[in-house]
Amino acid sequence: MSDPELPNLVLPGDYLGAAEEYLPGHGTYENRGRIYASVLGKPKVDPRDRTVRVDARNGIPEVAEGDLVYARVEEVKTAMLICALLGRAGTRRRLPGEPEGTVHISKAREGYTESFQGEFAVGDVLLARVLQSEPSVKLTTAPPPLGVVAARCQSCRALLTMGTQENEMVCPRCGNVERRKVAKGPRPDAPGDGAPAL
Ligand SMILES: [Zn+2]
Incomplete structure (x- = not known):
């Protein structure tokens, strides 16, 4: 490498x-x-x-197994999402250096998933749980309360809003309808100023 x-x-x-x-x-x-x-x-x-x-070099992730975190999808590989950890859920503090965390496709949602297509996209902000913190951070978004909490339209980059169907998101600007593995449940405080963590 x-x-x-x-x-x-x-x-x-x-x-x-x-x-x-x-x-x-x-x-x-x-x-x-x-x-x-x-x-x-x-x-x-x-x-x-x-x-x-x-x-x-100093990106020692200040997260532990079991923590709920917010993470932004940086790259979508065939069997892995590579994410930047933004911070622990329920706190306003960002993690310095945005350490890396990964979601293996088998931990992305419940049941068998063949592809991330229609589930996640680069730039999505996820609510995820830490499965392992050492030597690398591994995350899961499989349980229903976890998954995508904020996403941008793939055609015009506006913030998507929730659609009427399950796992559907809609662009308020251009009307584009997209599919995501949407988190269902309460949203703990996100790091930053309270604006969508994008
Ligand atoms: Zn749009």
């Missing part, structure tokens, strides 16, 4: 490469076609899709 073109350690704001060369992954951001590190850590390139990511 390591790339000879990239240094061993980068600082937030360090230039990693052009957007034509790489896809921005976890721990990076894109600005005007250039990709930069958003955390202190080690940059890596996934040779399969040229995603560049930075694994935070």
Whole structure:
């Protein structure tokens, strides 16, 4: 995974490469076609899709098994969602460095799921439970109270609202109807200022 073109350690704001060369992954951001590190850590390139990511060196996740967390979907792989942990549910404090957590497809919803299509999309904010915190954070969204709590329209990026059918979300701006594995139940406080954690 390591790339000879990239240094061993980068600082937030360090230039990693052009957007034509790489896809921005976890721990990076894109600005005007250039990709930069958003955390202190080690940059890596996934040779399969040229995603560049930075694994935070000090991104020790302050979460424990059993915690409820909010997480934003960063990448949708074939059998795995790669997420940024935003914070513990019920608190207003964000987790520093947005440490990574993953949802395996077998833990995404109850029953057998063949694909994330129509269940989750990049940018969705999830309410999830921590199954394992060490050495990597593994999450589940399978129980009905867990799943997508906020999502954007895939065509116009407006915030979706709940539809009338189960697991349906509707765009108030363009009328697009999308499907998600929607969390059913109370929403604990989200980290940040109380605005949708997107
Ligand atoms: Zn829309």
